[in-house]
Amino acid sequence: xxxxxxxxxxxxxxxxxxxxxxxxxxxxxxxxxxxxxxxxxxxxxxxxxxxxxxxxxxxxxxxxxxxxxxxxxxxxxxxxxxxxxxxxxxxxxxxxxxxxxxxxxxxxxxx
Amino acid sequence: xxxxxxxxxxxxxxxxxxxxxxxxxxxxxxxxxxxxxxxxxxxxxxxxxxxxxxxxxxxxxxxxxxxxxxxxxxxxxxxxxxxxxxxxxxxxxxxxxxxxxxxxxxxxxxxxxxx
Numbered sequence: 299x300x301x302x303x304x305x306x307x308x309x310x311x312x313x314x315x316x317x318x319x320x321x322x323x324x325x326x327x328x329x330x331x332x333x334x335x336x337x338x339x340x341x342x343x344x345x346x347x348x349x350x351x352x353x354x355x356x357x358x359x360x361x362x363x364x365x366x367x368x369x370x371x372x373x374x375x376x377x378x379x380x381x382x383x384x385x386x387x388x389x390x391x392x393x394x395x396x397x398x399x400x401x402x403x404x405x406x407x408x409x
Numbered sequence: 410x411x412x413x414x415x416x417x418x419x420x421x422x423x424x425x426x427x428x429x430x431x432x433x434x435x436x437x438x439x440x441x442x443x444x445x446x447x448x449x450x451x452x453x454x455x456x457x458x459x460x461x462x463x464x465x466x467x468x469x470x471x472x473x474x475x476x477x478x479x480x481x482x483x484x485x486x487x488x489x490x491x492x493x494x495x496x497x498x499x500x501x502x503x504x505x506x507x508x509x510x511x512x513x514x515x516x517x518x519x520x521x522x523x524x
Binding site (some may be wrong): 302398 | 413415442444450451452453454457464465467468500502510511512513514515516517518520
């Protein structure tokens with residue numbers, strides 16, 4: 299029962315261009331969504347979050363968009379940098395409790 | 410301001426032994442969560458604890474696995490009689506008290522290998 303899906307296992311982007319990572323969810327009770335970045339052999343690092351009452355949240359180069367009717371969110375990274383190369387996980391929760399993660403998307407930023 | 414601490418970082422056990430994984434949350438955080446990541450998969454929730462209480466253990470296997478978060482000291486995830494399928498990365502996360510939208514901050518993980 300995959301409640302959070304990241305359908306693209308990998309994404310390759312040129313340095314300086316935009317990276318768009320997508321995430322779909324099925325549980326309409328989710329009210330909080332987060333993006334984490336993970337390097338090999340390290341724990342996930344929190345990037346940005348959005349509550350269900352908003353449709354956009356921006357933090358520096360990172361912007362998260364939420365489309366509740368489509369049950370879809372996306373993370374935009376502009377401009378992409380080689381140091382952004384990592385695995386990106388989308389996660390969702392109900393009332394800030396346990397997180398349900400997607401399977402992750404490997405982002406490669408080419409210089 | 411130290412982050413979430415986990416130890417050991419790597420743990421090797423033979424089948425049938427016990428594994429104990431420790432987690433110290435960030436300062437000021439009283440909520441602890443344990444997640445497991447199997448190879449090529451995302452993180453899966455196991456258990457959510459507050460001091461001396463298990464709040465949600467819906468992701469914990471029914472047998473051999475237990476967790477605690479005592480009044481003093483770190484949270485412990487205990488796996489008895491380990492089997493090869495328990496080999497995974499185990500991550501602990503913590504969050505602050507009483508906020509509706511809680512970012513969870515993760516530790517570096519413990520990589521358990523069962524021989």
